[in-house]
Amino acid sequence: MEMAQELHVLAVDDSHVDRKVIERLLKISCCKVTAVESGTRALQYLGLDGGKSSMGIDGLKVNLILTDYSMPGMTGYELLKKIKESSVLSKIPVVIMSSEKILPRIDRCLEEGAEEFLLKPVKLSDVKRLRDFILRGEGDDNKETEKNIKQVCSRKRKFQDDSMTQSMLSAVVTAHDIELSSQESSASSESQQPLSKQSKIG
Amino acid sequence: MERNNNLHRQVASLRQSLFDQGYVDEQFIELEELQDDATPNFVEEVVTLFYNDSARLIHNIDQSLEEHPLDFAKLDNFMHQFKGSSSSIGAKKVKIECTKFMEYCRAGNVEGCKGTFQQLKREYAVLRKKLEVYFQYARPAGPTDTASYRPK
Numbered sequence: 368m369e370m371a372q373e374l375h376v377l378a379v380d381d382s383h384v385d386r387k388v389i390e391r392l393l394k395i396s397c398c399k400v401t402a403v404e405s406g407t408r409a410l411q412y413l414g415l416d417g418g419k420s421s422m423g424i425d426g427l428k429v430n431l432i433l434t435d436y437s438m439p440g441m442t443g444y445e446l447l448k449k450i451k452e453s454s455v456l457s458k459i460p461v462v463i464m465s466s467e468k469i470l471p472r473i474d475r476c477l478e479e480g481a482e483e484f485l486l487k488p489v490k491l492s493d494v495k496r497l498r499d500f501i502l503r504g505e506g507d508d509n510k511e512t513e514k515n516i517k518q519v520c521s522r523k524r525k526f527q528d529d530s531m532t533q534s535m536l537s538a539v540v541t542a543h544d545i546e547l548s549s550q551e552s553s554a555s556s557e558s559q560q561p562l563s564k565q566s567k568i569g
Numbered sequence: 570m571e572r573n574n575n576l577h578r579q580v581a582s583l584r585q586s587l588f589d590q591g592y593v594d595e596q597f598i599e600l601e602e603l604q605d606d607a608t609p610n611f612v613e614e615v616v617t618l619f620y621n622d623s624a625r626l627i628h629n630i631d632q633s634l635e636e637h638p639l640d641f642a643k644l645d646n647f648m649h650q651f652k653g654s655s656s657s658i659g660a661k662k663v664k665i666e667c668t669k670f671m672e673y674c675r676a677g678n679v680e681g682c683k684g685t686f687q688q689l690k691r692e693y694a695v696l697r698k699k700l701e702v703y704f705q706y707a708r709p710a711g712p713t714d715t716a717s718y719r720p721k
Contacts, residue, residue, distance in 0.1 A: 384618045384654040391603045391611060437649065466653050488596050488657045491603070 373516070374501055375399040375427050379409045379434035379446065380464070385487070389433065389464075392494040397520035399427065406441030409434070410449060413456055429459055431501050435487075436465035436472065444476055451480040460501060464489055576706065583703045592696050596659030613704045619658045623693060626651045634683055644682065645674040662692045 376398045378389045386402045393400045403409050410416045413429065432450065436443040443463050450456045463476045466487040473484045482500075485493050502513040587593045597612075604611040630647050633640060652667035666689035673681030 382622070382650065382653055382657070384615060384622060384657050387615055387618055388600070388603070388657055391608070395603060466649075466656060487653065488599070488659075490599055 373397055373399050374430040374498060375401070376431045376433055377409060377412060377429045378402040379404075379406060379432065379438070379443070381405060381435065381438040385435065389489060389494075392489060392491055393433075395491065396494045396498045397516060397523065398431075398494075398498060401427075401429075405438060406434070406443070406446035406449075409446055413450070415449060415453055415456065431497065432459055432461045433497075434461065434463060436463050436476070437467075444472075444479065447476060447479050447481055460504065462497060580703075580707045583699075583706055587699060587703060591661050592699055593659040594661040596656065598659070600658065610708070613708070616658055616700055616704070619654050619660070620697065622654050623651065627690060627693070630686060634686060639679055639682065641674045641677055641682075645671055648674065660693075660696055663689065663696055666692055 374397075376393050378386065378393065378400055380386045380389060380402070381404050383404075386404065390400045390402050401412060403412060407416075409432070432446075434443040434446055443465075447461050447463065450459065450461055457480075460482040461480065462483045462485060463481045464485045464487050465472070468486055476484055483497070485497075499513075499517070502516060587597070600612045600615060626647050630644060630651075633644055633647065648667050648670050652664055652671065655664040655667055666685055670682060670685045670689060673685055
C-alpha cells in the first residue's frame, strides 16, 4: 500500500493569528494541514467524540497533532491526555506549543506522552525538524519516501525563496543601487533564475 | 525605473525604521520569510488578523477595567491572549506593555494596570499607523509598480 506523499498535521490553536501562521509554516514544509480552534473540535475531527469522524470519511490519516497549551475550555494538556487514552489514536505523536516556558508544565506534558514542547512563536526550523522526525518515525520502508519528500519540498521552497530573495533584495535597495544591481546580476546567472526575473535588474 | 528605485528606497527606509525604533522584532522577519510570490500579502494578512483580535481584546479589557472590584484573573487572561498575538507578529513595544500589565495584574495593582493599559493603547495605535503606511508602500502590484518589477 502506497504511503501518502505528504504528512497530514492537525493544528489546534484558539488564536486566529497563530492558526494562520502555523498553517503557513506547515504548508511551506510540505505538510497537509487541518487547523481547528479548540480541543473539542480536534476530538470531533479525530472521531473521538462518538460522532462521525471526518478523518474516516476522506481517509486522511493524521500523522501529527500540534496543539497550543493554553486554550479556553479544553487545554492542550487535556487534549493530549484524551488522545493518549484512546486505543485508536494514542500512536499519533502530539506536540505541545506554549508561549510560556514553565518547567513543571513541560514535564507534565512530556510525562503524559507529548513528543515535544515548542516555545512560541514557533519558527520554520522547528516545524521542519518536527516534520523530519515524524517522517523518520513512519517506518523503515519509507526511507525513500522521506528522502523524496525532503528533496521535493526543498526544490519547491528554493524556487519560492529565490522569488522572495529577489523581492527582498529590491525592497532593501538603498543609495548603493548600482553596486547591488551588479551583485544581483551575477547571483542570477549562477542560480538559473527564470527569465522573467532578469528584467528587474538595472 | 527611477520611480521604482525611489519607491524601493522608501519601502526599505520605512521597513528599517520599524526595527530601529523598536516597533517590531525578529519575529516580523520570520513572517516576511514565509511570504513569497504565491502569497505576496501574507504578512499584511496576519497583521490584519492581529488588528481584529486586538480590537476585541482592547474592548474587553476596557470594559473589565471599569468593574469594581477588578477581576485580575480575567484581565490576566485577556492580556495573555494579547501578548500572544503581539508576540506572533513581532510587535515588540506592545508586547513589553502586555508583560508590564500582567505583572501589575499579578500584584493586584489597580493603578498600575490602568496606567499601563493607557500606555499599551498608545503604543498599539502608533504601531498600527506605522504598519499601515509601510504596507501601503510595500504592497505588491501597487499603482507605481510596473510589470517588470513583479514576475508573473
